[in-house]
Amino acid sequence: MSLKAYLAPRGRSIGRLAWVPNGVAPYVGVGAGTMWYSFRQGGDFVDTTTTNVFSDVFRSSGWTPVAHLFAGSDFAIRPGMAFNVEARYEFARGTLSQDFVGFNRIDLSGVSMMAGLTFRF
Numbered sequence: 346m347s348l349k350a351y352l353a354p355r356g357r358s359i360g361r362l363a364w365v366p367n368g369v370a371p372y373v374g375v376g377a378g379t380m381w382y383s384f385r386q387g388g389d390f391v392d393t394t395t396t397n398v399f400s401d402v403f404r405s406s407g408w409t410p411v412a413h414l415f416a417g418s419d420f421a422i423r424p425g426m427a428f429n430v431e432a433r434y435e436f437a438r439g440t441l442s443q444d445f446v447g448f449n450r451i452d453l454s455g456v457s458m459m460a461g462l463t464f465r466f
Contacts, residue, residue, distance in 0.1 A: 347376030347415070355419070366421040366465075373416045380411040382439045382453055403444035409453065411437040419463055427463040432456065 349372050356366035387402035417431030437453040 346378060347374050347413070349374035349415075356421075364424060366424055366427065368421050370419040370421075370427070371416070372418070373414075375412075375414055377410065377412045379408050380435070380437050380439075380453060381408055382406060382437075382451070384439070384441070384451060403442075405439070405442035405445060405451070407439060407442075409437055409439040411435050411453075417459075422462075425465050427465070429459075429461050429463045431459045433459065 351370055351372045353369075353371060354367060355370040356364055358364050383404075383406040385402065385404050387400075389398055389400050391398055413433050413435045415431055415433040417429060419427040419429050421427050434456050435454055438450040439453050440450055441448055
């Protein structure tokens, strides 16, 4: 779920039935939700107590809370349609399974970019 605030008017009304969009409508926002993650690490590992080398595959997956900040712009194509570009930074940390005894939580934070079409009704 997110809250979005436009930094400039998205357009203007002409009379009661006509609406003219601005060419560019920048916005910022904040939100929160949940994220599913799946982590797999395979290879050769060293047992720190015996110094023996062993091959294994460790796995961890689950749901975790996530918060995000985002900024973007709508670029008007016509009155009912806009091209949208958005950058988002997500803050999330996941708990590792019993395969990873003694390790901290995994950092799932990062940046993503999105592009798409917006339709106005």
